[in-house]
Amino acid sequence: MPLNLSQPKRKQGISLTPLIDVVFILLLFFMLTSSFVPWRTVDTPLSVSSEPMLTPDENDVVMLTLKANDGQVWVTGEAHSLSDTTWFQALIVDHAKGTFAVQAEEGVNLQSLMSLADRLKENGAQTVSIANAFTTEKAK
Amino acid sequence: MKIDQKFAAKIKNDEDNMVPLINVVFLMLVFFMVAGQIRKADPIPVIPPTSINENRPVSDPNVLIVVGTDRSIYVDDNLITLNEVKPYLEQAFETALDKDAFWVQIKGDGLLPVEELRPIFSEIRLSGLTKVSLATQLQRGQE
Numbered sequence: 001m002p003l004n005l006s007q008p009k010r011k012q013g014i015s016l017t018p019l020i021d022v023v024f025i026l027l028l029f030f031m032l033t034s035s036f037v038p039w040r041t042v043d044t045p046l047s048v049s050s051e052p053m054l055t056p057d058e059n060d061v062v063m064l065t066l067k068a069n070d071g072q073v074w075v076t077g078e079a080h081s082l083s084d085t086t087w088f089q090a091l092i093v094d095h096a097k098g099t100f101a102v103q104a105e106e107g108v109n110l111q112s113l114m115s116l117a118d119r120l121k122e123n124g125a126q127t128v129s130i131a132n133a134f135t136t137e138k139a140k
Numbered sequence: 141m142k143i144d145q146k147f148a149a150k151i152k153n154d155e156d157n158m159v160p161l162i163n164v165v166f167l168m169l170v171f172f173m174v175a176g177q178i179r180k181a182d183p184i185p186v187i188p189p190t191s192i193n194e195n196r197p198v199s200d201p202n203v204l205i206v207v208g209t210d211r212s213i214y215v216d217d218n219l220i221t222l223n224e225v226k227p228y229l230e231q232a233f234e235t236a237l238d239k240d241a242f243w244v245q246i247k248g249d250g251l252l253p254v255e256e257l258r259p260i261f262s263e264i265r266l267s268g269l270t271k272v273s274l275a276t277q278l279q280r281g282q283e
Contacts, residue, residue, distance in 0.1 A: 016158050016162065019162070020158065020161070020162060020165065023162070023165050023166060023169060024165065026169055027165055027168055027169045027172065030169065030172035030173050030176060030178075031168075031172055033176070033178045033179075034172050034175070034176020034177065034178065035176060035177050035178075035179045036175070036176060036177075037277055038277060038278045039188070039196075039197075039275055039276075039277060040191065040193050040194060040195055040196060040275070040276045040277065040278060041193075041195050041196070041197045041245065041273035041274065041275060041276070042191065042193050042195065042273060042274045042276055043195070043271075043272075043273050044261075044272050044273065044274055045270055045271065045272065046261065046264060046265045046269070046270045046272055104254040104255075106253070106255050107253055107255075108253065108254050109189075109250065109251050109252060109253050109254065110188075110189045110248050110249070110250050110251070110252050110253075110254060110257070110274075111189040111190070111250035111251065113189070113254055114189040114190070114191045114193075114250075114276060115189075117191070117193075118191055118192045118193075121192060121193075122192065130274075133254050134254065134257055134258055134261040135258075135261060135262075135265070
């Protein structure tokens with residue numbers, strides 16, 4: 001008597017469940033490890049000596065000092081608002097080829113420092129140096 | 141016979157219903173793969189200052205210094221004191237392959253007072269390094 005085993009039925013198509021398992025795992029991995037914060041860098045080159053990099057005596061260096069996080073910047077003893085675009089533009093036109101060095105006193109935070117540098121750049125300043133804020137005598 | 145056909149049709153429909161799901165999941169997968177960047181998480185959460193600055197680093201920093209709002213200093217994920225920064229940097233510079241391109245990145249929180257960073261800059265300068273960059277992030281709406 002011949003053995004009449006029925007042939008196993010072939011599946012109609014590939015089951016999608018394992019595929020989805022793998023895809024979900026990949027999706028979770030990429031979702032959890034991805035970072036969308038666009039990091040940028042601002043160069044703050046350091047001088048070899050511990051002296052401040054720029055002094056007002058040098059050619060056309062404008063020293064801007066932040067005394068607090070109050071949106072005010074001090075230039076030659078006068079306070080000006082960071083939102084005073086007219087004053088910024090006049091200052092930058094006066095010192096078209098000058099260097100704008102930013103200084104910060106105690107308590108001024110990084111954000112205020114960067115905001116001032118941004119305002120200078122926005123209004124057309126060519127050379128802005130924030131390295132001075134990190135290399136004052138107070139560093140010692 | 142009729143029941144078999146119905147049953148077969150039901151299974152087929154179940155698989156068909158999965159297709160839109162897979163489409164969406166694949167779409168999300170491709171989005172995260174392309175748009176996201178896989179990066180090591182910072183040892184402490186730090187929100188860098190926002191800026192209009194657009195400069196992207198051309199290479200990964202040789203040494204990454206993370207300074208949190210609690211003044212803790214992490215150098216390459218290790219919590220260290222200020223005095224240990226200089227020896228660490230000197231050792232890292234000694235073992236670096238490309239010494240000309242050696243640079244240090246400082247990630248400081250936007251609310252961190254500037255004077256807290258001065259001693260760190262001072263230590264970096266004392267170790268003889270001059271290439272230092274501050275990390276910033278683009279302002280919202282300008283990405």
